[in-house]
Amino acid sequence: MRVGYFLGETITNLRRNLLMTIAAISTVAISLLLLGGVQILGMIVNKATLGWESKVEISAFLRDDISDGELQSIQADLASMPEVDDIDYVSQDEAYEEFKQLYPDQPHLYQSITPADLPASVRVKLTDAKYTEEVSARIDGAPGIDEVRFGGDVIRRLLQINALLRTITLAMSLILLVASAGLIANTIRVAIYARREEIGIMKLVGATNWFIRIPFMLEGVFAALVGAAVSGAVVLAANAFLFPPLRDFLPFLRSVFAFSGGEIASVLLVLVGVGAGVGIIGSSLALRRFLEV
Amino acid sequence: MIRTVDVQKEYKGGIRALNGLSIDIEKGEFVFIVGPSGSGKSTFLKLLTKEEEPTAGEVYVAGKNLASLPRWRVPYLRRNVGCVFQDFKLLPNKTVFENVAFGLEVIGRPRAVVQRQVPQILELVGLGEKLDRFPDELSGGEQQRVSIARAFVNRPLILIADEPTGNLDPATSVGIMRLLDRINRTGTTIVMATHDHAIVDSMRRRVIELENGDVVRDQSRGIYGVGT
Secondary structure, three states: OHHHHHHHHHHHHHHHOHHHHHHHHHHHHHHHHHHHHHHHHHHHHHHHHHHHHHHOEEEEEEOOOOOHHHHHHHHHHHHHOOOEEEEEEEOHHHHHHHHHHHOOOOHHHHHOOOHHHOOOEEEEEEOOHHHHHHHHHHHOOOOOEEEEEEOHHHHHHHHHHHHHHHHHHHHHHHHHHHHHHHHHHHHHHHHHHHOHHHHHHHHHOOOOHHHHHHHHHHHHHHHHHHHHHHHHHHHHHHHHHHHHHHHHHOHHHOOOOOOOHHHHHHHHHHHHHHHHHHHHHHHHHHHOOOOOO | OEEEEEEEEEEOOOEEEEEEEEEEEOOOOEEEEEOOOOOOHHHHHHHHOOOOOOOEEEEEEOOEEHHHOOHHHHHHHHOOEEEEEOOOOOOOOOOHHHHHHHHHHOOOOOHHHHHHHHHHHHHHOOOOOOOOOOHHHOOHHHHHHHHHHHHHOOOOOEEEEEOOOOOOOHHHHHHHHHHHHHHHHOOOEEEEEEOOHHHHHHHOOEEEEEEOOEEEEEEOOOOOOOOO
16 A cells, blocks of 8 residues: 555656656756767777777788898898787788678679789788887888888777767766756655645654655656666667668678677666666755755 | 643744743643733644754653654654644645545555544544535535544544634634544543633633743633733
8 A cells, every 4th residue: 555655646746747857857868878878989999999909010011013032021120020929921812812801792892903903011910009100110111112001090099089089978978967866856846845735734644754755756766767768768779770780881890889788788777777876866865955844 | 741841942033932831731631822922822832743842941742852852753753743723734635535544644554444544533523424525615614623633533642723713703613612622531632722712711721821932820720811
């Protein structure tokens, strides 16, 4: 009977100030969605950089007219450097094969070129990505080398941008979380105000403070959980409808936009947990100073 | 049942409401608190439910010192002290039955108890036929009966009434007083603040007169006052 009473009171309250309830729910939903976005962005960055950092290598593209002697001296130079981990010679034929494997679904791409169109190269793996610039500067301009390329700069900038994005989004979602706790507190204050007469009588006849508080607490937690559910639904929808076309559209990021059920579940868990926390904090804020007599 | 020892009350801003009141009220007594507006009647009643706390002195209700009663015990004190007010304090969107039931529900009484006791008490106050009416369909006297039913349905030890007849015509007031008298005869202690000469004079019960926060008269089987 008590459970029924509490639920009934909660639902009545939520209905009585529907507009405030909707405002509170949507603020919670938006801020949690941002939080979820931050988490997913973090997972994307992690996956991307994990793949890339281990793949940082220098490609020294060779001139088509390179002599055997020049090639051998380049390889010997590199082999003598302590920062170099591994050297791999990629011939024009091998480069063509790799190209074919990179785009297996797009035969028109590799059918339009021949092995002779692709340069041979020496690929240098380093013991640490931080030596990239140093080593490439040392071999750049050696006889027989056309161009030295490495991805280090791009990766570093990507990491910086990602870190910045994460910080901004995290800060925004924190601000919004505080705002949603405030809105929930306000919703409950309005509900209390609307029912101050009833509350007065409840106190008069000796209802305990917790008995009076619980429906309002439930109201706050309920609004926050609905907000969490909305944001969770958006995350699930993105996982089902947004990421698959993204994977098709950006084949080289295929692995980055693939999330396991566990990863999605952990995001949802955080959303619901933070949502419940926001609800409880918001309700307690509103209830702290009332029921003093 | 009720004992105050040199109770003083000073509100914020230095307004003195009570100047050291020492009053003893025995179990089963019917006591009128009389005196002009601002004499401290309402403040005295509020001390009994710990709605206000004294600036100095002690208040004992049902053997308990209210100063040492922790905040979370106050609701349990109030279950032993029923309150009736001049303005009834009924919920307009609830029926007579629901208003009285509300008082039981919010202190966690089981549904079976509510279903049994509410019709009983409404029968006692003479509203057995009007369970499903809303407060605004009732006369003032009937509304006050509902309010008394709510205060008494829990069988409190003490019933406090702050000018319960203040809004009622004399004939209706007599009916309310008969009801309070009946409740008093069940052993319930009643403390009633009033301005109503006729009632006090006809009941001939103990009268405590306050003036500017002091007891100026305490008389058993008294009348409202001489020359007032």
